[in-house]
Amino acid sequence: MALVEVQNIWKAFDGHSVLRNVSMVVEKGTAAAVLGKSGAGKSVLLKIIIGLIKPDAGSAMIDGKDVVALRRKEINALRKTMGYLFQGAALYDSMSVRENLAFPLERQITLTGEELEDRIVTQLKLVGLESAINKMPSELSGGMKKRVGLARALITNPRIMLYDEPTTGLDPITSREISYLMRSLQERYQLTSIAVTHDMQCAKIIADKVAILHDGCLEHQGTLETLEQSQDETVRSFFVSV
Amino acid sequence: MRIQAEETSLNAMNTSANQEQPRRQGFFARFLEKTGSLTVFSLRFFPSVFVPPYELGEVRRHLDDLGSKSIPLAGITGFIVGLIIAMQTRPTLFRFGADSFLPAMVAISFVRELGPVITALIVAGRVSSGIGAELGSMRVTEQIEAIEVSGIDPYKFLVVTRVLACILLQPLLTAMVNAIGLFGAYVAVAIESSMSWQLYWDSVVQSLTFADLIPGLAKTAIFGFIIGIVGCHQGFHAEGGTVGVGRASTTAVVLSSMLIIFTDMILVKLTVWIWP
Ligand SMILES: Nc1ncnc2c1ncn2[C@@H]1O[C@H](COP(=O)(O)OP(=O)(O)OP(=O)(O)O)[C@@H](O)[C@H]1O
Ligand SMILES: [Mg+2]
Numbered sequence: 245m246a247l248v249e250v251q252n253i254w255k256a257f258d259g260h261s262v263l264r265n266v267s268m269v270v271e272k273g274t275a276a277a278v279l280g281k282s283g284a285g286k287s288v289l290l291k292i293i294i295g296l297i298k299p300d301a302g303s304a305m306i307d308g309k310d311v312v313a314l315r316r317k318e319i320n321a322l323r324k325t326m327g328y329l330f331q332g333a334a335l336y337d338s339m340s341v342r343e344n345l346a347f348p349l350e351r352q353i354t355l356t357g358e359e360l361e362d363r364i365v366t367q368l369k370l371v372g373l374e375s376a377i378n379k380m381p382s383e384l385s386g387g388m389k390k391r392v393g394l395a396r397a398l399i400t401n402p403r404i405m406l407y408d409e410p411t412t413g414l415d416p417i418t419s420r421e422i423s424y425l426m427r428s429l430q431e432r433y434q435l436t437s438i439a440v441t442h443d444m445q446c447a448k449i450i451a452d453k454v455a456i457l458h459d460g461c462l463e464h465q466g467t468l469e470t471l472e473q474s475q476d477e478t479v480r481s482f483f484v485s486v
Numbered sequence: 487m488r489i490q491a492e493e494t495s496l497n498a499m500n501t502s503a504n505q506e507q508p509r510r511q512g513f514f515a516r517f518l519e520k521t522g523s524l525t526v527f528s529l530r531f532f533p534s535v536f537v538p539p540y541e542l543g544e545v546r547r548h549l550d551d552l553g554s555k556s557i558p559l560a561g562i563t564g565f566i567v568g569l570i571i572a573m574q575t576r577p578t579l580f581r582f583g584a585d586s587f588l589p590a591m592v593a594i595s596f597v598r599e600l601g602p603v604i605t606a607l608i609v610a611g612r613v614s615s616g617i618g619a620e621l622g623s624m625r626v627t628e629q630i631e632a633i634e635v636s637g638i639d640p641y642k643f644l645v646v647t648r649v650l651a652c653i654l655l656q657p658l659l660t661a662m663v664n665a666i667g668l669f670g671a672y673v674a675v676a677i678e679s680s681m682s683w684q685l686y687w688d689s690v691v692q693s694l695t696f697a698d699l700i701p702g703l704a705k706t707a708i709f710g711f712i713i714g715i716v717g718c719h720q721g722f723h724a725e726g727g728t729v730g731v732g733r734a735s736t737t738a739v740v741l742s743s744m745l746i747i748f749t750d751m752i753l754v755k756l757t758v759w760i761w762p
Contacts, residue, residue: 296631316639324637334628338620348636351539400636 246305247272247404247436253292253302255285262288263299264460273434275427277447279482280457286440287331289457290406293438294328295319306404324352327402331409333393335381341368342377345396352400367395370425372418386413394422398429405429407439411446423449444482456482527645527719531711534639534646541647548651552613556659560608564663567604568592568670576678585679589686590693592671597694597702601664603750606709609652609659610742614717617648618738621721622731630722645722649714656710657703697761705753709746716742 248270255263262285270276280286291297293304295311304311306322314322335344345364349355355363368374371391381389390413397405410426411419423446429435430450441447447454448468455465456479464471464479471479511519571592579585621644624630633640672686717738724734 291631294635296634320637320639322637323635326635328632328635330628330632332628334632336629336632337623337627348638351636351638 246270247307248293248438249305250289250293251303251305253289253299253304255288255292255297255299261460263292266302266457266460266462268455268462268465270436270438272436273430274452275430275435275437275439275450277451277454278438278440278457278462279442279444279447279454280440282442284457285460286457287408290328290408290438290440294323294326294406324400325402326404326406327397327400329390329394329397329405329407329410331412333381333386333389335384335389335392335396337381339381340377341373341379341381341384341392344381344392345399348396349399363399367399368392370398371395372421387415387418390414391418391422401433403433403436405435405437407437407441409441409443410439411441411443416445419443419446420449422446426450523723524716524719527722528711528715530641531646531649531715534642535650537642539642541643544643544647545650545654548648549655552609552616552648552651553655553659555616556609556612556655557662559612560605560659560663561666563604563608564601564667565670567600568596568667568672569674571595571600571667572671572674576674586689588675589671589689593668593690593693594698596664596667596671597698599702599750599754601660601667602702602705602709603746604667605660605663606656606706606713606746607743609656609710610713610746611739613652614713614738614742615735617714617717618720618724619731619735621645621718622724622734623728625722625724626727626730641722645715645718648718649711652710652714653707654710656706656713660702660706697757701753701757701761705750708749708753712745712749713742716745 246269250268253266630640720734720738724730
C-alpha cells in the first residue's frame with residue numbers, strides 16, 4: 245500500500261521554478277532516498293510532503309489524505325504520526341536538550357515525570373548523547389545538534405519519517421552508526437521513510453529505492469544497484485563523486 | 487516503491503505560473519498587504535485564546551521574563567517624569583496662587599494619560615523589540631516550522647501566550663509607574679515646600695474619580711495587546727536570515743509605538759465622549 249504519494253508537484257519561487265512535475269510513491273514500510281545537488285529542491289520537496297510549503301500545483305497524499313487540502317486541525321493530527329528531521333536540526337534555543345525532547349512528547353501523550361524522563365534518556369542513548377541531556381543547544385556541536393534533532397523527531401514513535409540530510413556534518417563513523425540506526429528502526433517499527441541526502445554510503449544502508457532530483461524533475465529512480473549500472477551522465481556524476 | 491518521472495508536459499496553468507516575473511509592488515500595495523496581514527494575525531488571537539491547551543506555564547514564564555525586563559526602566563522613567571512635571575508646573579501654579587492644586591493636577595495627568603502612555607512606549611521599546619527578535623530568530627532557524635511539524639499550533643504556543651502576558655502585565659506596570667510618578671512629584675514638592683505626604687496623598691486621592699481610573703486601566707490592556715501582537719507579527723513573518731531578525735525587531739518598536747499613540751488619540755476622544 246502506498247503510504248506517501250506525491251503527484252505532479254510544481255513549485256516556483258518568484259518565477260524561478262524549483263520542482264517541475266515531481267511524482268513519487270513510497271510504499272508502507274519501505275525507505276526511499278532522494279539524491280540531488282545542493283539547491284535542487286530536496287528540502288522543498290520534503291516540506292511540501294509535510295505541508296510546510298504549499299505547492300503551486302499537484303498533491304501530496306499521506307495515508308490517502310491530501311496534505312495540501314487539509315484543514316489546520318486535521319493536518320496537526322496527521323503530523324503527530326510523522327517525524328521530521330530538519331537540515332539545520334532546528335532545536336529550540338531557549339530549551340535544554342531534555343526540554344527539546346519532552347516538548348513534542350508531553351503534548352501528545354500524558355506521561356508521569358518518570359516515564360517521560362525514561363523515554364528521553366532511552367532516545368538520547370540511541371543517538372549516543374545521554375550525557376548532553378542538560379545542555380543547551382548553543383553548547384552543542386553541529387553534529388550533536390543533528391543527533392538531538394533526530395532523537396526529537398523519533399521520540400513520538402512516528403509511522404512516517406522524513407529526514408533532511410540525516411548524516412551531513414557527522415564524521416564517517418557516527419554517520420555509519422546513524423545510518424544503521426535509521427535502518428534498524430525502519431525494520432523494527434515498519435517505518436516508512438524518505439531521506440534526502442548527499443551521502444551515498446548512507447543511501448546504500450538505508451534505502452530500498454533511490455531517486456535523483458535533477459533540474460526540478462525526479463528521474464532515474466530504482467534500486468541502488470540498477471542506478472550504479474546506469475550510463476547516464478547525471479547518475480554517473482553522483483557515483484563518481486563518492 | 488515506485489517513483490515516476492513524467493516528462494515535462496507543461497500544461498497551460500503551470501507555464502504561466504513559471505514564467506511569471508517577480509513584480510515590484512508599489513508602496514500603497516505593500517502598505518495594504520501589511521495592514522491586512524496584521525489585522526488577520528490580530529483577529530486570530532480571539533478565537534485561539536479560548537481553545538485548550540492553555541499553556542499557562544508559558545504565560546507565567548513570559549510574565550516573569552517581560553516584567554523583570556521592563557520594571558527598572560519603567561520605574562525610573564515614571565519617577566523622573568513625575569519629578570519634572572511637578573518642578574515645571576509649580577512656579578506657574580504658584581504665580582496664580584494655585585499651588586495647592588498641584589497634587590490633583592499631577593494625579594489626573596498621570597492616571598489618565600501619562601502613566602499609560604509612558605509605560606506603553608517604554609514597554610514597546612523593551613518588550614516588542616525583544617519578542618520580534620526572539621520569534622524572528624525562531625522563524626529563520628526553522629524553529630517555528632519545527633513546532634508546526636510536531637502537530638502543535640505555533641500561533642497558540644508562541645503568540646497567544648506572549649500576547650496574554652503583555653495584556654496582563656501592562657495594567658500592573660502602569661499602576662506601578664503611576665505610583666512611582668506621583669511619588670516623584672511629591673519629592674519635587676517636598677524639596678520646595680513643607681507639604682506633608684499625608685496632605686499630598688489626600689489631595690491626590692480626592693481628585694481622582696472613577697471616570698479617571700477606568701479608562702486609564704482599560705487603555706493599558708489595549709496597549710499591552712498592541713505591544714504583544716505587533717512584536718509577534720513581525721517576528722512570525724521575519725524572512726531573510728539575520729538581517730530579517732534585526733528588521734523585525736526595529737519594525738516592531740516603530741510600529742507598536744506609532745499604533746499606541748494613534749490608538750491613544752482615538753481612545754481619548756472616545757472617553758471624552760463617554761464621560762464628558
Ligand atoms: N522560502 C523560499 N523562498 C524563496 N526561494 C526558496 C525558498 N526555499 C527554497 N528556495 C529556493 O529553492 C531552491 C531549492 O532549495 P532547497 O532548500 O530545497 O535546496 P536543497 O536541494 O535542499 O539544497 P541543499 O542540499 O543545499 O540543502 C533554491 O534555489 C532556493 O533558492
Ligand atoms: Mg536542503
